[in-house]
Amino acid sequence: MKFELATFNRNVLDQELLVDLKNVDSILKDQGRVLTYRSYNELGKYSSSTIAARFGSWNDGLQRACLIPGEEKNVSIEDLFDNLKLVWIAKGRQPVYRDMSKAPSKYTASIYNDRFEGWRNALENFVATVDQEHDELVCYEVEIKKSNGTKRTKREPSLALRFLVLKRDRFRCVACGRSPALVSGLVLEIDHITAWANGGETIEENLQSLCFDCNRGKGTT
Numbered sequence: 755m756k757f758e759l760a761t762f763n764r765n766v767l768d769q770e771l772l773v774d775l776k777n778v779d780s781i782l783k784d785q786g787r788v789l790t791y792r793s794y795n796e797l798g799k800y801s802s803s804t805i806a807a808r809f810g811s812w813n814d815g816l817q818r819a820c821l822i823p824g825e826e827k828n829v830s831i832e833d834l835f836d837n838l839k840l841v842w843i844a845k846g847r848q849p850v851y852r853d854m855s856k857a858p859s860k861y862t863a864s865i866y867n868d869r870f871e872g873w874r875n876a877l878e879n880f881v882a883t884v885d886q887e888h889d890e891l892v893c894y895e896v897e898i899k900k901s902n903g904t905k906r907t908k909r910e911p912s913l914a915l916r917f918l919v920l921k922r923d924r925f926r927c928v929a930c931g932r933s934p935a936l937v938s939g940l941v942l943e944i945d946h947i948t949a950w951a952n953g954g955e956t957i958e959e960n961l962q963s964l965c966f967d968c969n970r971g972k973g974t975t
């Protein structure tokens with residue numbers, strides 16, 4: 755039997771990931787396309803999130819494979835803003851330019867720069883969109899309340915609603931007050947104040963931000 759260290763297996767797997775990145779890159783080049791988070795998901799043996807998790811970020815994975823990050827040309831504004839929301843939620847604060855080129859961001863800061871002619875402009879456009887979504891959600895919630903229980907919301911809040919509730923709670927756990935901005939790795943979740951199973955709707959006023967621990971009753975307060 756061959757003697758192998760556990761870490762050796764892990765190293766082999768790193769190597770396999772990098773080899774696959776290179777393979778997919780050359781397939782895409784033949785098709786006149788570029789290797790991106792999205793195109794790797796389509797053609798890779800593994801997922802882009804596996805690459806990102808393994809190497810710290812998607813771009814770090816590319817760097818390890820000696821590849822240059824491809825610029826996503828066809829990504830929609832909606833995807834860019836959804837990505838911005840996810841980064842904002844994970845950070846618990848307004849992302850800065852360099853945050854966008856690291857996990858959990860899927861798109862580099864330069865994409866935002868190019869698309870909106872500057873990072874500041876990207877943020878301003880983003881805020882305007884979030885405000886508009888807020889107005890739409892308010893209208894929807896009025897409709898839900900008027901229906902007196904004949905129309906029910908889905909259990910899972912949309913990303914727009916999650917962002918709105920977290921923004922309202924200043925990206926802090928309403929129970930213990932902790933925020934990912936100060937406690938790195940802290941995960942905020944959206945909790946139904948009246949449980950959805952008991953008729954509580956997925957609307958802003960019935961939702962609150964709780965950290966992972968408080969949401970499971972293991973909080974410090």
Ligand SMILES: [Zn+2]
Pocket residue numbers: 927928929930931932964965966967968969973
């Ligand atoms: Zn908490």
